[in-house]
Amino acid sequence: xxxxxxxxxxxxxxxxxxxxxxxxxxxxxxxxxxxxxxxxxxxxxxxxxxxxxxxxxxxxxxxxxxxxxxxxxxxxxxxxxxxxxxxxxxxxxxxxxxxxxxx
Amino acid sequence: xxxxxxxxxxxxxxxxxxxxxxxxxxxxxxxxxxxxxxxxxxxxxxxxxxxxxxxxxxxxxxxxxxxxxxxxxxxxxxxxxxxxxxxxxxxxxxxxxxxxxxxxxxxxxxxxxxxxxxxxxxxxxxxxxxxxxxxxxxxxxxxxxxxxxxxxxxxxxx
Numbered sequence: 001x002x003x004x005x006x007x008x009x010x011x012x013x014x015x016x017x018x019x020x021x022x023x024x025x026x027x028x029x030x031x032x033x034x035x036x037x038x039x040x041x042x043x044x045x046x047x048x049x050x051x052x053x054x055x056x057x058x059x060x061x062x063x064x065x066x067x068x069x070x071x072x073x074x075x076x077x078x079x080x081x082x083x084x085x086x087x088x089x090x091x092x093x094x095x096x097x098x099x100x101x102x103x
Numbered sequence: 104x105x106x107x108x109x110x111x112x113x114x115x116x117x118x119x120x121x122x123x124x125x126x127x128x129x130x131x132x133x134x135x136x137x138x139x140x141x142x143x144x145x146x147x148x149x150x151x152x153x154x155x156x157x158x159x160x161x162x163x164x165x166x167x168x169x170x171x172x173x174x175x176x177x178x179x180x181x182x183x184x185x186x187x188x189x190x191x192x193x194x195x196x197x198x199x200x201x202x203x204x205x206x207x208x209x210x211x212x213x214x215x216x217x218x219x220x221x222x223x224x225x226x227x228x229x230x231x232x233x234x235x236x237x238x239x240x241x242x243x244x245x246x247x248x249x250x251x252x253x254x255x256x257x258x259x260x261x
Contacts (some may be wrong), residue, residue: 015220028228044139057221062146062158064210064224066183066203073213073223 007100009084016078016102018049018056020071020086028063043047044069046089049050049076124175146209151236154201155245158238163245168192169237171250181231181254187224192241195221199240206234206239229254 015041020089022044029041039046041063049057053082078084087097145157155162168191178184188198189230200210210227221239229235232253237245 026228029162055219056218058214058218060141060146060212062207062210064205064207064228066228069225070185071225072221072224075219078217085170 002094002096005086005088005096005098007084007086007098008072009100009102011078011080011102012074015074015076016051016082016084017074018072018084018086020049022071022088022096023068024067024069024090026063026067026069028067030063038091042090042092044088044090047071048087048089050085051075052082056084059082106153113205126138134239142212142257145212146207148208150208151203157209158199158212158240160240160243160245163238163247166192166239166246166248169239169248171235171237174235177228177253177255180256181227181229182238182256183243184229184252184254185226186235188222190221190237190239190241190246192221192239193245194242195239196242197240198223199238200225200227201236201237201238202227202229202233203236205230236245 005023006021008019024044025042026044027039027042029038031039033039036089039098043063043065044061047061048055057073082102083099084102085097085099089095140256141158145154147156148154170189172187172189174186175184186200188200190198195215197212197214199212199261201208202210211225228251234249234251236247237250
């Protein structure tokens with residue numbers, strides 16, 4: 001099981017700012033280890049952010065997203081205490097979902 | 104004549120299958136929007152034209168309404184390059200980040216549903232000094248803006 005994400009969601013004016021830091025290797029499949037064998041690709045492919053079961057952001061990522069990906073965006077609405085849920089799926093079909101209450 | 108008929112049949116078949124899947128509840132509406140599907144073809148492209156083809160668009164128009172923010176001119180470490188993109192194009196549906204000289208050009212695609220601001224920031228890897236493109240899809244049309252980022256230490260290989 002993958003490590004948890006760090007999520008922060010704050011109300012700013014009439015919108016909510018979400019900042020998330022995921023824990024993932026994001027191996028590109030381009031690198032080689034000391035023996036010269038290629039390290040297989042391992043990266044997050046899909047990310048979905050929902051607020052009260054409504055999708056507020058969906059993303060498809062390639063291996064060019066940096067290790068331990070960071071993402072920040074804003075959506076309209078959202079009140080203190082509402083839940084923001086983030087799910088990612090990587091190319092090994094491993095998945096992780098974390099939830100945070102808007103502060 | 105025969106070829107075009109075949110293509111039409113093929114295309115039609117694809118749509119029917121998709122519609123059937125959606126109707127059968129295999130694909131929830133948000134999945135159909137690309138949330139759970141990963142566009143393998145698009146992520147394996149190596150040039151702008153190929154990427155546009157894989158994403159299903161034509162040549163994007165240059166736009167001054169797309170701006171980069173908190174994005175460096177010179178990145179010391181190509182493994183972590185902060186990128187911020189904001190789009191002032193009305194009805195922005197999606198924002199994609201492409202790096203011209205990476206092994207595969209497309210880095211990320213973000214679907215922006217109504218109610219979400221077309222502004223986001225993330226961090227990407229860059230193999231070497233290159234142009235970075237912000238591709239915005241708005242109202243079915245594609246717009247693009249670019250910025251050159253110099254990399255002093257590459258993010259891939261090694």
